[in-house]
Amino acid sequence: MSQKVLVLPGDGIGPEIVAEAVRVLDCLRADFGLEVEVEHGLIGGAGYDHAGKPLPDDTLAMAREADAILLGAVGGPRYDKLARPLRPERGLLAIRSELGLFGNLRPAILYPQLADASALRPEVVSGLDIMIVRELTGGIYFGQPRGIRELPGGEREGFNTLVYRESEIERIGRLGFMTAQKRGGRLCSVDKANVLEVTELWREVMTGLAAEYPDVELSHMYVDNAAMQLVRSPKQFDVIVTENMFGDILSDCAAMLTGSIGMLPSASLDERGKGLYEPVHGSAPDIAGQGVANPLATILSLGMMLRYSLGRGDLADRVQQAVGQVLDQGLRTPDIQSAGTRSVSTGDMGNAVVEAL
């Protein structure tokens, strides 16, 4: 009856950081009675190298069987010359879509130990704790028709379609409301309803849902204003729910407010709680293989997996506490280093978390 976890290291620093998260996972299996089977697969550039496409068939088959997936990161300069459909990030888009992972949870948390890392003034960001709920399998990322066509006369034109149906909006909306219920009870829905019909419908559906969640306070904000407010006073937000493209932009903006994206995990969930978990940061090919990458975002992604897919919120809490402890001990990979802290390698950091557990 044990659950299955698929591990997809990917490219760049992916394998290094995932290895540390797997050590944490092994520790939980050995010492905390976590019963999971672990398999490994290839995705991104590694998938292309192995099978000629960024989401190989065997990887997809294993992913369908798994209860949860831990992903490192994809992409690297070696693959930049490939035709777009073969590029590493297409593997990521494909697995999201194929598995129906519509609900992307992206926390932006400022760790008090890392307050110095932010480009914002301490009083603006201290204690920051926002959750962005991004729709991940719809909108302009996947909308049809799309392409580049030749117009009469020979000029070319590119076109993409932003499209959402009510049920898609409702589904992500409910995830937003339920997330707010478990947190501060405030949900800000971000749209551009003054210009885009799609988000007019978005706003209408969100407003309709509000009656079912009387304990959540719903507000609406235009996306341009949301980008401003994130910079001006980010702590005004509890949970933000938004569509795919806006969520891509705003979640990266929110992540960077903390100054330490090497610390930020994410979850992408389907309708039954199956999920893909990955750090917010990228594959950082420039530092790959040097043992300097920060594994904490991946370890915290494992924490989210324990909570959302494996039903082990207790172990998720332990992992989070362990990460807090190693920060308290002053251990830092180079990306989050500051005066008076101790520089450690990727492996040392993984060790330290395992020991703290």
Next chain:
Amino acid sequence: MSQKVLVLPGDGIGPEIVAEAVRVLDCLRADFGLEVEVEHGLIGGAGYDHAGKPLPDDTLAMAREADAILLGAVGGPRYDKLARPLRPERGLLAIRSELGLFGNLRPAILYPQLADASALRPEVVSGLDIMIVRELTGGIYFGQPRGIRELPGGEREGFNTLVYRESEIERIGRLGFMTAQKRGGRLCSVDKANVLEVTELWREVMTGLAAEYPDVELSHMYVDNAAMQLVRSPKQFDVIVTENMFGDILSDCAAMLTGSIGMLPSASLDERGKGLYEPVHGSAPDIAGQGVANPLATILSLGMMLRYSLGRGDLADRVQQAVGQVLDQGLRTPDIQSAGTRSVSTGDMGNAVVEAL
């Protein structure tokens, strides 16, 4: 042979702040030999009140005749219940589109006198001076087909179309390159070419143009990364060129980095240098009529008009210097006030600029 300036105060604080800019304009006509005819018109909520639509026919006719347009701001709670096509902001979208004002220049400048206002650490933003060149008459704002339709089964679906043809991209691209030539010589084109075909074409066209501007260094950045980099180290940018929706989001984000959007002007240009000039901030209905609004963004918008549409860069310089002087004198409207400065009204601020001239 004198040129025509159309003044459109709009709603909220629009009339107050435009009145001060008009006093500056009158001063330039009286004392600096500026030869312009000035007309007034209605737009936004004021247009709706007057003629039942946010861009009345007579306003549009005057706008077509004018060489340059000075706009205050549009919108207010009184109009929030109107059907969307009648709302104030639709007047703004319509005038941009009808006049072909495709080239939106949005500077984000941190005035040294106002460095305290930013939410970012002083070292991250001191000396900030970015120009965002936003495409303003294409993309998803105006793309067809668009709307909300009923699917078989009764569910509704919203759809919008992001579309650009090569000539539209080339036109805004050239404006970006030319703007970079007059500044630091660096142009960053922002797209999402890893996901959207439209911006794949965008990137291709930008890359093609680069050969014609060997003195400009072109780079490309994905929009999510651009949002991060604006927060992380905004001074890395000189000129950013991007499509309409991305430009809406990034320019507001960049504006807020300065912490004083009451200071930021904008220009929207057609192919022959005719332009509409307006502050970046909104109509602020909450403070309308109280004489506390900051007129400097509108006065600086007049400065941009002098430079880009009226061929009077000399007077534009003078206006900018005058604004610098009043800041040096410690005069501040409430929105930009800080310890040790003197709080003044909208009218006092306008007076001070006229006197500094």
